Amino acid sequence: MTDIPKTADLDQLKEIFSAIPHCRELGLEIMSLEPGKASIRLEYQGRLVANPQTGVVHGGVISTLLDTVSGLGAMSAVSETMPVATLDLRIDYLKPASPGDAIIGEAHCFRLSSSVAFVRGVAHHGDSNDPIAHCVATFMLGGAGFNSSRQGQA
Amino acid sequence: MLNDIQKLKELGDFAAISKLIPYSAVIGLECEVINNSILTRLKHLESNIGNYQMGFLHGGTVAALLEHAAIFHLLYEMEIQILPRIVNISVDYLRPCTGQDTLASATLIKQGKRIANVRVQAWQTNPARPVAAAHAHFLLS
Numbered sequence: 001m002t003d004i005p006k007t008a009d010l011d012q013l014k015e016i017f018s019a020i021p022h023c024r025e026l027g028l029e030i031m032s033l034e035p036g037k038a039s040i041r042l043e044y045q046g047r048l049v050a051n052p053q054t055g056v057v058h059g060g061v062i063s064t065l066l067d068t069v070s071g072l073g074a075m076s077a078v079s080e081t082m083p084v085a086t087l088d089l090r091i092d093y094l095k096p097a098s099p100g101d102a103i104i105g106e107a108h109c110f111r112l113s114s115s116v117a118f119v120r121g122v123a124h125h126g127d128s129n130d131p132i133a134h135c136v137a138t139f140m141l142g143g144a145g146f147n148s149s150r151q152g153q154a
Numbered sequence: 155m156l157n158d159i160q161k162l163k164e165l166g167d168f169a170a171i172s173k174l175i176p177y178s179a180v181i182g183l184e185c186e187v188i189n190n191s192i193l194t195r196l197k198h199l200e201s202n203i204g205n206y207q208m209g210f211l212h213g214g215t216v217a218a219l220l221e222h223a224a225i226f227h228l229l230y231e232m233e234i235q236i237l238p239r240i241v242n243i244s245v246d247y248l249r250p251c252t253g254q255d256t257l258a259s260a261t262l263i264k265q266g267k268r269i270a271n272v273r274v275q276a277w278q279t280n281p282a283r284p285v286a287a288a289h290a291h292f293l294l295s
Contacts (some may be wrong), residue, residue, distance in 0.1 A: 011159075050176075058175065059240045067214040092242045093240050116164070
């Protein structure tokens with residue numbers, strides 16, 4: 001008898017993602033999702049820029065993209081669907097995003113302890129070796145919301 | 155953009171400077187001068203929610219608030235030749251942000267010739283109970 005490892009219900013995660021109001025507001029779309037790995041896409045929009053003369057998107061947009069994809073990476077790594085709460089998020093802005101180009105966020109949960117997920121992420125225009133920004137983030141597992149079976153502090 | 159900012163800065167109209175930034179309107183960022191410092195506000199909008207079952211704000215909007223507050227603090231405190239460009243930011247999420255306005259203010263820890271180090275705190279009802287804190291570096295030249 002072998003134990004079948006439980007994995008997060010990825011279809012349910014996609015449903016949760018598509019219902020998150022701020023992800024809908026920005027039009028974020030999942031490109032790929034597998035246990036512990038996620039990528040999402042953000043189309044370029046003039047309303048998201050910081051400086052209308054340069055057309056470069058606000059750093060807050062990159063933060064939101066990376067926070068979202070990192071959280072998704074963490075949620076997909078755990079064995080049951082549960083909400084995660086960001087503990088911290090550190091971002092290095094490596095170069096300005098190119099005006100007009102879609103931005104892709106990718107994240108990988110590289111370590112999962114009983115209560116914390118450790119995630120690395122990167123934002124780029126299609127080539128992850130030429131990144132706009134990268135991040136490390138940690139997430140508390142559990143907390144309230146998303147029909148959690150594991151209620152705790154947020 | 156920089157010329158417009160300098161003119162508005164002479165008038166002390168930081169609310170108008172914030173409105174020059176299209177993204178401000180998307181998530182509801184506003185700036186005002188209170189007691190000789192910049193107070194930045196993230197208005198409560200349903201479209202800023204992340205955890206919709208609990209009504210908590212998306213962490214990305216909180217990071218955006220902290221970054222915006224840091225930049226406006228630098229604009230207010232310093233003579234600037236360029237718009238401060240963010241190098242990195244580290245955000246600690248301390249408490250969930252519930253359905254109300256979130257406020258933030260920054261402190262300039264160190265100003266060098268080319269780099270500024272800034273700390274920022276955000277709160278909702280009580281500054282002594284922060285919901286998030288960050289430190290960030292900005293390029294000034």
